[in-house]
Amino acid sequence: xxxxxxxxxxxHSCAHLLAAAVxxxxxxxxxxxxxxxxxxxxxxxDFGDVKIVEEDLGKIEQKMREILATWDNxxxxxxxxxxxRKDFAYNPYKLELxxxxxxxxxxxxxxxxxxxxxxxxxxxxxxxxxxxxxFKLLSLAGAYWRxxxxxxxxxxxxxxxxxxxxxLDGYLNMLxxxxxxxxxxxxxxxxxxxxxxLVGAGLPLLTAKGATVRRELERFIVDEELKRGYQHVxxxxxxxxxxxxxxxxxxxxxxxxxxxxxxxxEKLILRPMTCPHHFMLYKSQPRSYKExxxxxxxxxxxxxxxxxxxxxxxxxxxxFTLSDAHIICTPEQAKQEIKQAxxxxxxxxxxxxxxxxxxxxxRLSLGDRNEEKKYFKDDVAWEKAxxxxxxxxxxxxxxxxEAENEAAFYGPKIDIQMKNVSxxxxxxxxxxxxxxxxxxxxxxxxxxxxxxxxxxxVHRSSAGAFERLMAFLIEHYKGAFPxxxxxxxxxxIPITDRNIKHAQNILEQxxxxxIRAEIDVRSETMQSKIRDAQTQKxxxxxxxxxxxxxxxxxxxxxxxxxxxGTMKLDQILDKIIKEIExxxx
RNA sequence: GCCGAAGUGGCUCAGUGGCAGAGCAAGUCCAUGGUAAGGACUAGGUCACGGGUUCGAUUCCCGUCUUCGGCUCCA
Numbered sequence: 168x169x170x171x172x173x174x175x176x177x178x179h180s181c182a183h184l185l186a187a188a189v190x191x192x193x194x195x196x197x198x199x200x201x202x203x204x205x206x207x208x209x210x211x212x213d214f215g216d217v218k219i220v221e222e223d224l225g226k227i228e229q230k231m232r233e234i235l236a237t238w239d240n241x242x243x244x245x246x247x248x249x250x251x252r253k254d255f256a257y258n259p260y261k262l263e264l265x266x267x268x269x270x271x272x273x274x275x276x277x278x279x280x281x282x283x284x285x286x287x288x289x290x291x292x293x294x295x296x297x298x299x300x301x302f303k304l305l306s307l308a309g310a311y312w313r314x315x316x317x318x319x320x321x322x323x324x325x326x327x328x329x330x331x332x333x334x335l336d337g338y339l340n341m342l343x344x345x346x347x348x349x350x351x352x353x354x355x356x357x358x359x360x361x362x363x364x365l366v367g368a369g370l371p372l373l374t375a376k377g378a379t380v381r382r383e384l385e386r387f388i389v390d391e392e393l394k395r396g397y398q399h400v401x402x403x404x405x406x407x408x409x410x411x412x413x414x415x416x417x418x419x420x421x422x423x424x425x426x427x428x429x430x431x432x433e434k435l436i437l438r439p440m441t442c443p444h445h446f447m448l449y450k451s452q453p454r455s456y457k458e459x460x461x462x463x464x465x466x467x468x469x470x471x472x473x474x475x476x477x478x479x480x481x482x483x484x485x486x487f488t489l490s491d492a493h494i495i496c497t498p499e500q501a502k503q504e505i506k507q508a509x510x511x512x513x514x515x516x517x518x519x520x521x522x523x524x525x526x527x528x529x530r531l532s533l534g535d536r537n538e539e540k541k542y543f544k545d546d547v548a549w550e551k552a553x554x555x556x557x558x559x560x561x562x563x564x565x566x567x568x569e570a571e572n573e574a575a576f577y578g579p580k581i582d583i584q585m586k587n588v589s590x591x592x593x594x595x596x597x598x599x600x601x602x603x604x605x606x607x608x609x610x611x612x613x614x615x616x617x618x619x620x621x622x623x624x625v626h627r628s629s630a631g632a633f634e635r636l637m638a639f640l641i642e643h644y645k646g647a648f649p650x651x652x653x654x655x656x657x658x659x660i661p662i663t664d665r666n667i668k669h670a671q672n673i674l675e676q677x678x679x680x681x682i683r684a685e686i687d688v689r690s691e692t693m694q695s696k697i698r699d700a701q702t703q704k705x706x707x708x709x710x711x712x713x714x715x716x717x718x719x720x721x722x723x724x725x726x727x728x729x730x731x732g733t734m735k736l737d738q739i740l741d742k743i744i745k746e747i748e749x750x751x752x
Numbered sequence: 753g754c755c756g757a758a759g760u761g762g763c764u765c766a767g768u769g770g771c772a773g774a775g776c777a778a779g780u781c782c783a784u785g786g787u788a789a790g791g792a793c794u795a796g797g798u799c800a801c802g803g804g805u806u807c808g809a810u811u812c813c814c815g816u817c818u819u820c821g822g823c824u825c826c827a
Contacts, residue, residue: 209822221757221821308822309755316824320755323822351820355763364800364818423826440827469827474753475818477825489827582827594827632827663784690783691790698788712786724787 172290174330178203180241180292181302181328182210187283188230189324193217198285199260199312199321205590206338207327211310213260214322224304224324235299237281241291244277251275251286260312261286301335302328345589350641351480357646357703359637359654360481369478369485371634376654379683380640381633383652385466387750388490388515388630395511397464397492402444404468408434414443415543415607419576423471437470442601442626445493446608454612459622460496460504466633467491481638482593488633494625495610501600501623505559505581508598508627512583515596515630518750519640521585526643527595529565530582531556532573542576543603552600553579575626577603588642595639599626647704647726649752650743657684657743658700662693662712669716673709673736680740682747684709701726707743709736 182201189212190196196217201210246254248269254277255261265286268275278287280295292298304326312318329335346352354360359377366372373381389399408427411417417424420439427434438444445463454461467489477483494504513523521527534542534549542549556579560567567581574580578601585595601624604610611619630636640648650656657677661670670686677684687696693710700708710722715733723731723739731739 218756306821307756310823311754314824316754320823322755325822362818368818471826474825476753476755476823478819483826487827491827597827628827635827660787662786665784690781692783692785694785694787695789701788708787710787714786722787728788730787 175203176290176292177298177330178208178328179290180295181299181326182208183241183278183280183283183285183287183291184231184235184238184295184299184302185210185227185304185324185326186212186285187234187280188227190283191234192227192230193219197258197260200264203290207305207325209310209323209325211260211312211321211323213319219307219322221307224307227324228302228304231302234281234283235296238295238299240280240294242279243289243291244279245274246277248275251277254284255286298330299328301330301332302326303335303339342589348588348642348645349480350482350638353641353646354480357654359641367485368475369473369483371481371484377637379654380637380648380652384630384633384636384640385490387518387651389464389466391511391514392462392464392490392492392629395462395507397462399464399466400445400448402441402448402465402467403438404470405435405437406444408436410443410447411436411439413607414446414604415576416440416443419541420471423473425470425472439469439471441465441467441469441489441491442493442604442624443608446495446604446610446624449495449610450608454495454622456497456612456614456620459612460494460500462492462494462504464490464492464629481634481641484632484634487635490628490630490633490636492627492629494627495605495622496625497612497614497620498623501625502555502559504625505556505598505600505627506563508625508629509559509563509565509581511627511629512596512598516583519643520752521643524566525586527583527585529560529567530573530584530594531560531567531569532580532582533569533571534574534576534579535572538572541572542574543578545602548602549579552602556581556598556600575599575601577601580626585639587639593635593639595631595635596628597626597631598628601626644752645704647706649746649750650706651747651750653704653706654683655685655703655705656682656747657707657709658696658703658705659684659686660693660696660700660708660710661686661688662710664690665713666711666716670711673711673721676736677740680744682740682743697724701728707739709739 179202186198186201190198193214195215197213199211201208248265251265252262255265265275276287276289278285304324306325308323308325309320310323311320327338329338357376358374359380360371360373362371393399424439425437427436448463449461468486469489470486473483473485496504516527533553536546536549578599580597580599582594583596584592586592604624605621610622612622614620659670659674661667667688674684674686697708704726706726708724710724715721720733721736721739722733725731
């Protein structure tokens with residue numbers, strides 16, 4: 168913890184240095200905020216009419232080193248609001264901050280190093296000249312002042328700083344490695360998916376290989392859900408606008424929904440979510456308490472109009488397929504259902520070798536009672552729903568953190584936050600407690616006492632969107648999928664053309680055991696074929712030459728480079744089949 | 753959507769105001785091999801798209817689309 172603080176101080180000090188250098192190089196520039204962040208720091212600037220480009224970063228770094236020589240310490244002085252106003256009259260951003268500090272009745276502190284005066288809350292190195300040595304500016308980006316789209320966009324410079332050169336190099340190296348396992352890069356290399364300008368942005372096309380991975384994932388999820396008492400249904404991916412007006416989604420989601428299509432007398436819309444469709448199934452007949460909980464699950468295509476700048480490979484797309492489900496239950500059953508939903512996501516994660524605490528963590532996403540536009544108004548119900556979710560997490564002894572203002576409009580949720588390889592978090596799965604939809608749709612069940620009662624709806628996703636799941640998994644496995652997910656599980660490599668016929672016999676046997684195999688019949692050397700199978704991350708290579716043909720064996724090599732020697736086909740077949748069954752890697 | 757950068761054979765990338773380049777991949781032929789790239793030859797491009805400047809634009813300018821790094825948003 169102490170170390171973290173020191174590191175933050177180092178990086179924040181480096182942000183000061185960056186600001187000083189930029190202000191010296193481009194007088195008239197205003198610096199805004201410059202905090203330490205997880206892997207470095209940033210500093211925001213208003214450059215006015217000056218345009219700076221990536222190439223300027225080197226120049227700035229040089230200036231930083233020059234100035235650093237004069238920075239012996241951080242002089243910190245407490246000043247009055249009036250003094251701060253005077254000192255920063257030229258800088259609207261600092262002025263705004265000074266006014267806020269004044270309101271919060273906090274001491275206003277300024278820092279001075281060399282010629283550079285800044286307004287700052289603190290957190291610096293004692294001795295910047297000695298401490299700041301191993302830093303690098305990384306990138307240039309736009310960022311809204313105070314994070315609001317309504318404000319002016321400033322120029323942000325990202326950089327990083329470490330106590331030692333070794334750590335800095337290690338970090339830069341890690342960035343390179345991260346780029347190598349980017350799912351977009353691997354997806355292209357392994358031929359899993361493509362994009363087409365004519366089809367449109369954010370609309371990936373899966374190749375046969377990509378579709379194989381996707382199909383295996385879907386089968387896995389559907390099978391597991393069926394085991395756990397879900398009924399898998401199929402509902403149309405479009406519906407009348409009125410359905411979403413009834414659900415109340417329409418006003419909240421209008422901006423991210425595709426515009427309605429007029430067909431004869433109907434106005435249809437591509438669905439942005441599946442819940443109301445499932446409610447219609449529920450309402451198709453009267454329901455008894457004996458039927459509850461009803462768990463409707465669906466591999467559900469949905470459409471959201473993401474803004475162009477928000478699209479990223481398979482991670483953010485405009486049509487995605489959710490492993491969706493809506494559990495309709497009595498209020499008494501809700502807790503148990505939520506627990507079971509969390510248990511399912513744990514099971515799914517475990518199958519992929521994802522570790523709680525390391526790869527993912529739970530977030531309790533709460534609503535803000537004051538934001539009536541964003542959240543359905545019912546303070547009592549919110550309280551109850553949030554407590555229910557909190558209790559579930561506590562009873563399960565799950566470590567979790569709470570996040571304000573992250574709920575759905577109809578209720579709070581538990582989000583399973585997944586860390587991708589570059590350390591960035593995305594919501595992978597989610598479990599939501601909904602007390603609004605039952606009212607909106609007038610969902611009822613007949614209880615023991617013969618009276619109509621209102622059920623609760625638990626929205627949940629066991630594996631999130633399959634597109635996003637695939638992106639995660641490609642990066643997680645670096646493209647080397649476990650055997651059960653591998654698009655091609657076995658590559659048969661005949662050493663000479665003489666061996667092709669025999670190879671075909673083997674292929675047929677593999678196929679009849681439901682193993683995905685191919686033969687490399689190209690006129691290439693065996694070495695070259697091995698290399699290609701290896702770069703394609705194919706788990707097993709069966710090499711067949713004259714010797715194997717004569718002995719009726721196969722020589723087995725794995726993608727890790729291991730030579731398993733020759734064996735009978737049945738032997739390796741059993742091994743592979745077992746691995747597929749166990750979903751081991 | 754906003755700020756910034758980029759778009760050249762299937763892929764990775766050079767390059768230029770005056771006939772468009774390499775490596776890999778592909779095709780043909782030779783070689784028929786023993787655990788990470790055998791050799792030769794051939795073919796392949798409206799230099800993202802649309803407009804403008806120019807005798808001439810892949811190159812310069814404007815617009816559009818797409819992609820990338822961020823911001824905002826989000827499954």
